[in-house]
Amino acid sequence: MYDTIIVGGGPAGLTAALYALRAKKKIVMIERMIPGGQVAKTLTVENYPGFESISGFDLANKMYEQVTKLGLEIIYSDILEYDITGSIKKIKTHNGTFEAKTILLCLGAFAVQLEVENEKKFIGKGISYCATCDGNFFKDKTVAVVGGGSSSIEDTLYLYDIAKKIYIINRRDKFICEEEPLNKIKTLSNSDNSKIEIILNSVITSLNGDDKLENITVKNKNDNTLKELKIDGLFVTIGRKPDTELLKNTLNLDDIGYILTDENMKTNIDGVFAAGDVRHKTLRQIVTACADGAIASMSINNYISTLK
């Protein structure tokens, strides 16, 4: 019987493990692919405090090594079944069923992809799914933001002080987001020589370039005209999704599927906690995922100390 099963080995899970192992708890981590989560697949990280510039793979590996040296037990498997409503939590994997007093869900969230040819090829080479993470690499460059929600508007405003020129490409004829930032965008795009150009009713039909993204083709859905835009960077903001399908009948989730927790990372079920990108929250960054993991671990310690 473990104190905690940590599901997912990204920054949230690894930090929770760090805190749990230092507190001498008996834990096991179940990871589907490789430790580090999305970070491990990130080309360069420059916004994690303490590292001026580091590859995501190296940062993930440092975090992983740190907990490995404390004796982390890790199982590589998908989760086949969650049975977590009772006082003993059970998780079924390809390597058997694990039992614990508590569960910490660090399942992450994945950016929805455009599903246009060459997209994978240009990730980290012009295509990004996070302006806050990668915007700084496009100082005085021309970029496009694709999407029609509040992330697209926020990312455009974020990029406004950085980039030379920003196209916003929206497949609809309007944006679905709060009024105030949208008004700001409209005012900015209506000024002379505006940095911002809004392209409505349009979709990206091709991504072109040799080693890196150089231009995109945009199709107007009303008249089917094609336009080519020369850009250095494309920020894809058409949504993110957590992988919480197996939990939807058990846990309180928001409309998108993110797990609802309180500020101590507790879900609606006793002994079940969630941390990192999978959680309903405002900002999804490496350092905020780590903080979630630390807080979750302390909450779990406190929870366990009250068990009979």
Added chain:
Amino acid sequence: MYDTIIVGGGPAGLTAALYALRAKKKIVMIERMIPGGQVAKTLTVENYPGFESISGFDLANKMYEQVTKLGLEIIYSDILEYDITGSIKKIKTHNGTFEAKTILLCLGAFAVQLEVENEKKFIGKGISYCATCDGNFFKDKTVAVVGGGSSSIEDTLYLYDIAKKIYIINRRDKFICEEEPLNKIKTLSNSDNSKIEIILNSVITSLNGDDKLENITVKNKNDNTLKELKIDGLFVTIGRKPDTELLKNTLNLDDIGYILTDENMKTNIDGVFAAGDVRHKTLRQIVTACADGAIASMSINNYISTLK
């Protein structure tokens, strides 16, 4: 006119600066002593993800260098006066008055000291103010926890799986804390050969040792008897206090003086944000302070983007 004045250069302030500078905001940091805050004075840090073991000074310095290279402007001064209720925020220092659209308060919090001779000498050499930070250095050792509140009880439970023996020294005849963890402590301390020994109505009168803390003298306040305890570590948990005296008539604070914010780090005053240990929150760690700073910076960006 700055976009933001960041008051305090600990992990929260430095991370906020990192995010603000990457977003090309115009910021200035005002720091009283040296960047890094309490971290810079911490001997060894082993619970910040990405660094297996690093001196607090080095970690603080890495975070500071990272923002220096992005062009951080830093002013060394105490704050003489806050004028932050209007739309233009003004902060008076020894180096003049600074004006900005927003203020981020990263003032930290300081552990209340015992005020017993030799206390400063043994900090990091047996005396600690944070079990979560330093508990792991006392595996299978004898430690004492001094204090009568919930931190003392939580720290004792935290140390229970780590240390060989734990004395809890409380100047009162009872603990002021939640019932459940306290019951757990009572049950544990009543068992045979218990690791935990509760010493009530007692204060520490001397801290003894050569290079490091070796034993303490404890006086019973009822009968004035003295007892000597041989210990390897002493965890002082008699309270923490933020330095928010100048803000008490302006901001909503909790009973101790911590600043109340929402989860996006907003205070009760428009354009005034708080992050890190100064904030009313559950867990005060380096990584949670950093996360606060990142979130505050994003909230500030969003706030500025809605200004006329």
